[in-house]
Amino acid sequence: MANLLGPSGWLTGADTQSYSRDWLDRYGVTPLGVARPASTAEVAAVVTLCRAAGVPVVPQGGNTGLCGAAVATQPGTVILSLSRMAQIGAVNADSATVTVGAGVVLAELHRKLDGSGLIFPLHLGAEGSARIGGLIGTNAGGSHAFRHGMMADLVLGLEVVLPDGTIWNGLREVQKDNAGYALRRLFCGAEGTLGIVTRAVLRLAPEPRHRATALLALPDFGALVRLGTLLRAEAAEFLTGLEFFCDFGLGLALRHVAGLGFPLTSRAPVYLLVELASGSGLVPLDDIFADVLTKGMEAGLVLDGALAASEAQRAAFWRLREEQPEGQRLEGPQIKHDIAVPPGRIADFIAQGAVLCQTALPGTRINPFGHLGDGNIHYNLSPPEAGFGNAAPALAQGLAQLAQAMGGSFAAEHGLGRSKIALADALRDPAERGLMRAIKAALDPAGLMNPGVVLGHEPADN
Amino acid sequence: MANLLGPSGWLTGADTQSYSRDWLDRYGVTPLGVARPASTAEVAAVVTLCRAAGVPVVPQGGNTGLCGAAVATQPGTVILSLSRMAQIGAVNADSATVTVGAGVVLAELHRKLDGSGLIFPLHLGAEGSARIGGLIGTNAGGSHAFRHGMMADLVLGLEVVLPDGTIWNGLREVQKDNAGYALRRLFCGAEGTLGIVTRAVLRLAPEPRHRATALLALPDFGALVRLGTLLRAEAAEFLTGLEFFCDFGLGLALRHVAGLGFPLTSRAPVYLLVELASGSGLVPLDDIFADVLTKGMEAGLVLDGALAASEAQRAAFWRLREEQPEGQRLEGPQIKHDIAVPPGRIADFIAQGAVLCQTALPGTRINPFGHLGDGNIHYNLSPPEAGFGNAAPALAQGLAQLAQAMGGSFAAEHGLGRSKIALADALRDPAERGLMRAIKAALDPAGLMNPGVVLGHEPADN
Numbered sequence: 001m002a003n004l005l006g007p008s009g010w011l012t013g014a015d016t017q018s019y020s021r022d023w024l025d026r027y028g029v030t031p032l033g034v035a036r037p038a039s040t041a042e043v044a045a046v047v048t049l050c051r052a053a054g055v056p057v058v059p060q061g062g063n064t065g066l067c068g069a070a071v072a073t074q075p076g077t078v079i080l081s082l083s084r085m086a087q088i089g090a091v092n093a094d095s096a097t098v099t100v101g102a103g104v105v106l107a108e109l110h111r112k113l114d115g116s117g118l119i120f121p122l123h124l125g126a127e128g129s130a131r132i133g134g135l136i137g138t139n140a141g142g143s144h145a146f147r148h149g150m151m152a153d154l155v156l157g158l159e160v161v162l163p164d165g166t167i168w169n170g171l172r173e174v175q176k177d178n179a180g181y182a183l184r185r186l187f188c189g190a191e192g193t194l195g196i197v198t199r200a201v202l203r204l205a206p207e208p209r210h211r212a213t214a215l216l217a218l219p220d221f222g223a224l225v226r227l228g229t230l231l232r233a234e235a236a237e238f239l240t241g242l243e244f245f246c247d248f249g250l251g252l253a254l255r256h257v258a259g260l261g262f263p264l265t266s267r268a269p270v271y272l273l274v275e276l277a278s279g280s281g282l283v284p285l286d287d288i289f290a291d292v293l294t295k296g297m298e299a300g301l302v303l304d305g306a307l308a309a310s311e312a313q314r315a316a317f318w319r320l321r322e323e324q325p326e327g328q329r330l331e332g333p334q335i336k337h338d339i340a341v342p343p344g345r346i347a348d349f350i351a352q353g354a355v356l357c358q359t360a361l362p363g364t365r366i367n368p369f370g371h372l373g374d375g376n377i378h379y380n381l382s383p384p385e386a387g388f389g390n391a392a393p394a395l396a397q398g399l400a401q402l403a404q405a406m407g408g409s410f411a412a413e414h415g416l417g418r419s420k421i422a423l424a425d426a427l428r429d430p431a432e433r434g435l436m437r438a439i440k441a442a443l444d445p446a447g448l449m450n451p452g453v454v455l456g457h458e459p460a461d462n
Numbered sequence: 463m464a465n466l467l468g469p470s471g472w473l474t475g476a477d478t479q480s481y482s483r484d485w486l487d488r489y490g491v492t493p494l495g496v497a498r499p500a501s502t503a504e505v506a507a508v509v510t511l512c513r514a515a516g517v518p519v520v521p522q523g524g525n526t527g528l529c530g531a532a533v534a535t536q537p538g539t540v541i542l543s544l545s546r547m548a549q550i551g552a553v554n555a556d557s558a559t560v561t562v563g564a565g566v567v568l569a570e571l572h573r574k575l576d577g578s579g580l581i582f583p584l585h586l587g588a589e590g591s592a593r594i595g596g597l598i599g600t601n602a603g604g605s606h607a608f609r610h611g612m613m614a615d616l617v618l619g620l621e622v623v624l625p626d627g628t629i630w631n632g633l634r635e636v637q638k639d640n641a642g643y644a645l646r647r648l649f650c651g652a653e654g655t656l657g658i659v660t661r662a663v664l665r666l667a668p669e670p671r672h673r674a675t676a677l678l679a680l681p682d683f684g685a686l687v688r689l690g691t692l693l694r695a696e697a698a699e700f701l702t703g704l705e706f707f708c709d710f711g712l713g714l715a716l717r718h719v720a721g722l723g724f725p726l727t728s729r730a731p732v733y734l735l736v737e738l739a740s741g742s743g744l745v746p747l748d749d750i751f752a753d754v755l756t757k758g759m760e761a762g763l764v765l766d767g768a769l770a771a772s773e774a775q776r777a778a779f780w781r782l783r784e785e786q787p788e789g790q791r792l793e794g795p796q797i798k799h800d801i802a803v804p805p806g807r808i809a810d811f812i813a814q815g816a817v818l819c820q821t822a823l824p825g826t827r828i829n830p831f832g833h834l835g836d837g838n839i840h841y842n843l844s845p846p847e848a849g850f851g852n853a854a855p856a857l858a859q860g861l862a863q864l865a866q867a868m869g870g871s872f873a874a875e876h877g878l879g880r881s882k883i884a885l886a887d888a889l890r891d892p893a894e895r896g897l898m899r900a901i902k903a904a905l906d907p908a909g910l911m912n913p914g915v916v917l918g919h920e921p922a923d924n
Contacts, residue, residue, distance in 0.1 A: 092806055093806070094687055095807065096694065096805075167893070168893040171869070175837075178878070180894065182647045182652075185648070188644060237742075279694075283750075287744055291744060342556075342557035342636055345557065375557070408636050409639035409640070415640045424641050431624060431631075432632060432645065433642075435624070
């Protein structure tokens with residue numbers, strides 16, 4: 001492998017350390033080595049070599065995933081890091097596309113587009129280290145997904161190294177391509193179990209020229225749902241942020257994270273960060289905001305609010321939302337859940353989830369925050385004083401069942417990885433799991449592409 | 463079968479006539495019979511029965527497809543019409559979703575949503591007879607796709623009867639669901655070759671409260687591309703229609719279709735119908751329009767234009783575009799192509815396509831019209847006086863190669879069906895065709911689901 005990739009392209013032993021454990025430090029053994037190919041041909045050569053030797057391959061991007069999909073759990077595995085595939089092609093202004101390598105860091109792409117009049121509208125907490133290939137592998141979501149779509153919606157074309165080492169060139173640059181099965185969609189969210197994404201053609205969006213951002217205080221989650229409906233009706237085409245959090249989470253962030261301030265006069269049960277943006281300088285965003293807030297206040301849905309008066313204040317509002325995970329992490333142990341329900345069921349889920357948690361583990365402190373626009377709730381728990389004990393699996397299963405019964409998902413934007421396979425096996429239609437196993441067996445008959453992820457280690461014909 | 467479905471559920475002989483030929487009257491033999499199940503369980507029973515008997519099944523919606531995917535070409539085939547599965551569920555206003563049967567006619571869904579404050583934003587010429595299941599099967603596009611997405615983007619969840627008769631319940635109601643492979647995406651656009659869609663959860667969008675529609679005259683296709691870029695930059699979030707056609711096509715429509723009028727003072731090489739819409743009554747759409755048109759005129763991109771002053775005038779503008787296919791049909795023989803190129807390459811494609819056509823068949827009259835927002839060109843040809851002769855396959859292949867070389871597609875929104883399989887086999891990466899055959903063999907090992915569509919009749923292991 002060192003012959004193939006050069007000394008900086010093949011790391012072994014202690015040099016693999018920074019690649020071997022996942023972000024939450026729950027999974028990972030020392031791999032056989034870390035391959036760092038610099039081209040698609042090198043990726044194909046690594047895959048071909050591993051296939052011939054019967055060695056499993058785990059693709060890794062920025063290694064920011066939360067479900068353990070990008071590290072090895074069996075010794076004798078090769079981690080294939082895409083980090084050197086970091087080329088960003090020329091921006092095509094008239095078609096609003098750009099072709100990028102799988103190793104491009106999301107924030108680097110954002111920076112590269114500065115001044116082009118176009119943006120890549122995917123934003124999430126890990127954007128400073130998450131890479132395009134990993135974002136495709138997990139079909140990442142984030143705070144702008146309800147407007148611009150998830151990662152799969154932003155990918156027009158893909159280049160993929162298939163499990164047998166063949167390179168599939170699917171680098172189309174158009175939205176409309178129905179010449180066969182939706183292969184590009186299949187590789188998005190497959191977490192590297194069907195092949196390794198090496199390059200992608202991405203859709204860009206026009207850069208907004210002005211924005212209005214407000215932090216609102218709400219009486220309860222029922223008001224949150226109804227305010228969401230009102231905002232969609234009155235300001236749909238401008239909504240770019242609809243992020244909610246609760247007073248418990250706010251308190252954790254204010255207590256543990258330095259430099260945060262609370263801009264409203266009094267605390268409230270629920271907060272909503274609303275951001276409107278427009279590409280046209282002729283749109284009176286502040287008037288639209290004032291109008292919908294007046295309607296919201298008259299209907300009792302909004303108690304109080306502050307409009308950001310500067311870019312600094314806007315950033316401060318966003319930090320209150322973005323530091324929710326960090327505040328809770330610094331509070332101590334926690335359990336994360338990545339739930340989605342139809343937006344209209346958010347209040348129901350939070351009410352019924354609270355009953356479920358208090359029954360399973362009295363004293364559990366619940367910190368639901370997330371994305372109102374698509375119903376994605378990061379339903380994270382801090383333990384009662386006695387700790388979580390062994391309640392975690394029962395909580396996960398109970399909350400997942402609750403989401404599923406509402407037409408939702410227990411794996412909204414973080415994927416299944418290794419950590420949620422048991423939930424999928426337990427809760428999803430066996431026909432669905434069977435379809436996935438059939439596709440996996442058809443595309444990766446040797447079972448060497450990221451084994452144990454998405455489908456577990458069951459035999460493919462089970 | 464009559465026992466299973468009742469007398470109105472099983473048609474044979476002459477009663478199958480209205481189901482047996484495709485829309486363009488190119489394909490179709492008399493089937494063994496037409497099954498008209500009224501429930502998912504009945505669909506599953508039909509599929510199970512056919513599987514046991516080794517009888518192929520062709521699902522059929524509104525039979526408006528243009529590539530011959532919804533009729534039988536081998537005797538002894540069952541056509542499974544979804545037309546009785548036409549239930550429309552309650553609209554979920556807070557989540558902006560609705561669950562519908564595969565047999566619902568698109569225009570019927572539009573009507574049902576009237577007054578709800580929500581719309582289903584898919585619009586195409588055949589909406590008066592196309593059904594949801596067929597629109598999913600072909601992943602239909604239409605004139606609003608550049609803003610709201612294609613059919614697959616508007617489907618949140620699916621119920622599918624699999625080739626073995628199993629019912630897969632994937633009726634999720636959330637945008638964010640990453641609990642495994644993107645199965646719902648795979649069934650969208652699979653043209654019934656992997657299973658039969660019986661129900662779907664659809665995403666709705668807020669209803670716009672006001673609109674502005676203009677018909678513009680442009681000097682050439684280069685101006686069209688640059689005007690598209692200007693419109694995206696200045697009015698992106700309001701663009702709901704960006705439909706172009708050319709003077710030859712306008713002439714055909716005016717000559718052959720009754721009741722059309724031309725609203726501008728003089729003819730021009732290219733026309734663009736631009737429609738802006740907003741959900742907010744506070745947006746000055748007319749001012750935004752005037753501003754961008756002034757910029758377009760100053761840059762020499764726009765020669766003339768008329769803003770619709772009434773709903774009747776708006777409808778008249780749209781008819782000029784929508785009657786393009788009818789005008790050309792009434793002119794005589796024609797060859798249709800469903801091309802997509804990156805929007806920035808539209809002018810290049812039209813220039814190079816003209817050279818190609820004049821070389822292959824001098825005197826060919828070219829009528830390119832379509833969707834500027836996503837680069838979808840309905841590149842339709844009328845013959846020279848001597849007719850098309852046997853030039854059709856060479857023209858199709860040449861134009862397809864040209865589109866592909868530009869990063870585009872030769873099957874943008876009509877699918878492959880039966881008529882474009884040879885193109886796909888000739889032009890697409892063999893790795894891609896191999897992946898599709900592997901998926902087909904894995905999910906439909908008996909090969910009884912719409913055989914001969916998408917992949918042709920080759921053996922699955924070829």
